[in-house]
Amino acid sequence: MVRVALLFIFLNIILIDVQAQYVFFPNSGTITYERKFHVQNYLKRNHLNKADLDTWDKMFVDEVVKNGPMEIGTKHSLTFYDGETLFETIKEDYPSNYRSALNYLPVLNDSKTYKNQKTNMFSRLIHFSGDEILLEDTIPVVKWRYTDEYRNIAGYDCRRANGVVQDSIYVVAFFTNQIAMSGGPELIQGLPGMILGLSIPGWNINMFATQVELNNKSISGQLTKSKKVQPKSKKETRELLRRSVYEWMEEDVFQKQWSKYLF
Known part of the structure; x- marks a missing residue:
């Protein structure tokens, strides 16, 4: 009887081991995210309380606070395949009061943002004043600290990690190791799995996956069809934007604007 019991236990161990070998951890697919920006809280905290806010800025901010939405919701997609990701906005027709508020996002x-983990490089296509800039540089490093908080997002079990990017921007991420690839929206990554939830408390932004579709779509790193648009480093892009768009800004104000290009 003892031998039969031992044999039964042995066979179960083998069966579990065989099943474990065939657990499917996908590394390609498309994730749809919904990003919510609480515009009213952000403007009240970052603009209306500024003593040096000039008359024109105050007029525009007051208009958005008075007639703009409380919250802006936008949709985005992240396609991932074998160490590469492509993050982009899903185009929609927004209400008219969204457009002015989006300027403060x-x-x-x-x-569009392309990341290649094999080369540790990213490319980001930026639109401004009818022109295009192709920013290309190394992927920013996020300093992570794991927590014991867990949440289910889009059917995947996720663990929380707190991080700091650009030495000052605090982020909260929920990642799942059920998707084998280390990745995430925007330029955020560096966890042992895919980020399905992302929160930036200081910017009043939350982004959570609503759908995960597994597929074998390959990714192209070519973000623009224009041959005139050549890649520029962070330093070159910063100088170009400073000179052509934000020349009138004080340096500390411009630095805050610049940070969104590296997020």
């Missing part, structure tokens, strides 16, 4: 709204 502390991250880029209409851009």
Whole structure:
């Protein structure tokens, strides 16, 4: 009887081991995210309380606070395949009061971001004043600290990690190791799995996956069809934007604007 019991236990161990070998951890697919920006809280905290806010800025901010939405919701997609990701905005027809409020969004709204983990490089296509800039540089490093908080997002079990990017921007991420690839929206990554939830408390932004579709779509790193648009480093892009768009800004104010291009 003892031998039969031992044999039964042995066979179960083998069966569990065989099943473990065939657990499917996908490394390609498309994730749809919904990003919510609480515009009213952000403007009241970052603009209306500024003593040096000039008359024109105050007029525009007051208009958005008075007639703009409480919250802006936008949709985005992240395609991932064998160490590469492509993050982009899903184009929609927004209400008219969205458009003015989107100007105050502390991250880029209409851009494409390609990341290649094998080369540790990213490319980001930026639109401004009818022109295109192709920013290309190394992927920013996020300093992570794991927590014991867990949440289910889009059917995947996720663990919370707190991080700091650009030495000052605090982020909260929920990642799952059920998707084998280390990745995430925007330029955020560096955890042992895919980030399905992302929160930036200082910017009043939350982004959570609503759908995960597994597929074998390959990714192209070519973000623009224009041959005139050549890649520029962070330093070159910063100098170009400073000179052509934000020349009138004080340096500390410009630095805050610049941070959204590196997020």
